[in-house]
Amino acid sequence: MNLITIAMFAAILLISLGITAWAARRTRTTVDFYAAGKGLTAAQNGFALAGDWCSAAAFLGFTGLTALYGMDGALYAVGPLVAFCTVLLLIAEPLRNTGTYTIGDVIMYRMRQPPALAAAIVGTIVINLAYLVPQMAGAGVLIKLMFGIRYDVSVMLVGLGMIIYVAAGGMLATSWVQIIKAILMLGAGAIILFLALAGVGFDPLVLFASAEAKAGPNFLLPGNFLKNPFDEVSLGLGYMLGLAGLPHVMIRFYTVPDATTARRSVIWVMFLAGAFFACTTIFGLAAVHYLGPDALRVGNPGGNLTLPILAQYLGGGKDTVGGQLMLGFVSAVAVATILAVVAGLTLATSGAVANDLYVNLFRKGKVEEHQQVLVARITAVLVGIVATLLGIVAEGVNVAVLVILAICIAASANFPVLVLSLFWRRFNTGGVVGGMALGLVSSVGLALIGPAYLGANAIWPLVNPTVVALPLGILGAVFGSLLAGRNHEHEKRFSEVTFRIQTGLRSNHP
Amino acid sequence: MGDAVKLNGAEGAPDAWIEGVESPEFKTLIDAKQRSIVPMIVIYMIGYMGLSVLAGFGRGILGTKVLGAVNLGFVLIAGNYVMSWVLAIVYARISANRHDPLVKVVVDKARASGSAR
Numbered sequence: 001m002n003l004i005t006i007a008m009f010a011a012i013l014l015i016s017l018g019i020t021a022w023a024a025r026r027t028r029t030t031v032d033f034y035a036a037g038k039g040l041t042a043a044q045n046g047f048a049l050a051g052d053w054c055s056a057a058a059f060l061g062f063t064g065l066t067a068l069y070g071m072d073g074a075l076y077a078v079g080p081l082v083a084f085c086t087v088l089l090l091i092a093e094p095l096r097n098t099g100t101y102t103i104g105d106v107i108m109y110r111m112r113q114p115p116a117l118a119a120a121i122v123g124t125i126v127i128n129l130a131y132l133v134p135q136m137a138g139a140g141v142l143i144k145l146m147f148g149i150r151y152d153v154s155v156m157l158v159g160l161g162m163i164i165y166v167a168a169g170g171m172l173a174t175s176w177v178q179i180i181k182a183i184l185m186l187g188a189g190a191i192i193l194f195l196a197l198a199g200v201g202f203d204p205l206v207l208f209a210s211a212e213a214k215a216g217p218n219f220l221l222p223g224n225f226l227k228n229p230f231d232e233v234s235l236g237l238g239y240m241l242g243l244a245g246l247p248h249v250m251i252r253f254y255t256v257p258d259a260t261t262a263r264r265s266v267i268w269v270m271f272l273a274g275a276f277f278a279c280t281t282i283f284g285l286a287a288v289h290y291l292g293p294d295a296l297r298v299g300n301p302g303g304n305l306t307l308p309i310l311a312q313y314l315g316g317g318k319d320t321v322g323g324q325l326m327l328g329f330v331s332a333v334a335v336a337t338i339l340a341v342v343a344g345l346t347l348a349t350s351g352a353v354a355n356d357l358y359v360n361l362f363r364k365g366k367v368e369e370h371q372q373v374l375v376a377r378i379t380a381v382l383v384g385i386v387a388t389l390l391g392i393v394a395e396g397v398n399v400a401v402l403v404i405l406a407i408c409i410a411a412s413a414n415f416p417v418l419v420l421s422l423f424w425r426r427f428n429t430g431g432v433v434g435g436m437a438l439g440l441v442s443s444v445g446l447a448l449i450g451p452a453y454l455g456a457n458a459i460w461p462l463v464n465p466t467v468v469a470l471p472l473g474i475l476g477a478v479f480g481s482l483l484a485g486r487n488h489e490h491e492k493r494f495s496e497v498t499f500r501i502q503t504g505l506r507s508n509h510p
Numbered sequence: 511m512g513d514a515v516k517l518n519g520a521e522g523a524p525d526a527w528i529e530g531v532e533s534p535e536f537k538t539l540i541d542a543k544q545r546s547i548v549p550m551i552v553i554y555m556i557g558y559m560g561l562s563v564l565a566g567f568g569r570g571i572l573g574t575k576v577l578g579a580v581n582l583g584f585v586l587i588a589g590n591y592v593m594s595w596v597l598a599i600v601y602a603r604i605s606a607n608r609h610d611p612l613v614k615v616v617v618d619k620a621r622a623s624g625s626a627r
Contacts, residue, residue, distance in 0.1 A: 071565075071572070074584065075561075075587065078558075078587050078590045078591060079558075081590075081594050082554060082590055084598075085550075085551075088601060089551055089597075090547075090551070205577065208578065220579065220580075220581055222569055232562055232566035236565075260610065263601075263605060270598045271598070277591075281587075495530070498531055499530050499620075502543075502613065
């Protein structure tokens, strides 16, 4: 625990609160609150996407997995980049052209029926909470380890931070918190990469050879972390299709003025985040090379402290100013990372509750503008409090299952429903409900009876059930549509939907 | 005002949109998009799921040494990074140079006929 960490963290906190105060004065309408006035540039949204998508699991986790388990860590790191291919080619532009603030908007625009919107709301809330609670719990553990603050107090501090950002500054503050976090994260990554490679004459091949020599001949093979071969397939499927179903990342495409900008922001994030993911593999191997595999397992649960420990070593070691400086920097960035991600999740959940559930489902859209903003702010506070309480309760519970679950539900329930809504003429409300229900139930059910939750007593062999839940979600969506029967008016209107997906034009017929 | 309300007005006249969707300009746009997007989807899905399946069932194959300690698995992982970045650049180019001008034609025509804003 050192003063440098506290100083750096205080600086980040002050800057982000300053931004929130600035953003709060510019957040008056619903477009401001949910979509930052739709005024972000491609580069700004690209950095914010990087800040939103790289959770602590990416910043700390991938390095730790590579250091402890070799190639599986590298497989974990490349997936989140390939995931953006799906977003770029299929989702980003159509989503920007059809929705306003939420994924529920897209489903409601296509289906026009309350049960479809209700299904979309359930999907968004379950995914966001499953993603949010482990982030809160992870923040508690991390801050407790780094600053020595009690777990429950740590979680409450993070909860307070995200509530202030979101309730006061809306999407504008959330976006800038994410942009700053992305810059800090990439800066930290660049420094660590330089120092790590400088020690081996800038020849990464040395790191591979050294890691294999120190950690054993199987270290560079797959399967050290994911023992069941089907889990490797599930990991790939979940990443490839799950990102496109994660509401807190997808709503970022509403912050830009048009589909072209949305597309260009994906290109930005693919290079920014992708470069960082690639670096985590180098960091993991460097940790084995410099520190040795045995030292890494001491007081390092799940490998999450590997990156801070490596940074301290590369800065000069435990008792040097350089080492303290690097450790402080990386620790402060880790906390900033968590804050940026939980802020995005809180905002996305508030959108599903305030915009989708209250305004569009209960009140059929008949709510005054200023009242909508007020409801959204109050909802953000409530969502923040619920997430904080769940985070405190989750202490000691195995929360890893929840992260897997969030991505699995996003891939198995949200993704099929979203894609079929955008591209299949026969898709209807029955399909939305069927796909969401079967995708959700099979994901949750199989995850809960699997080894991530039941350990050695597992009834079901896979940690990540996407390989089964995704086909079931698609089947539910297709059969739900067929069972609901044909509605020619509805199918006819798909022409309008297609036209808007491709052009962004809205009808102004009376 | 919610999105659902704003859009209810369009329900009366879906025929105008069918006209727009069936126009030759719109068909040209969809054809151009499908010709470039579908092959790209096939490429990255095979490239990435191929790697994931091999990671599960082809441990020996991925363990084949290629360059010093680096094995085929790490080469394919690096290949997936390169593949994603190349696809991003290619798609950005194609959509800016070929798709966007076609979208503009469709939009201009719809605006001129007054059926959209």
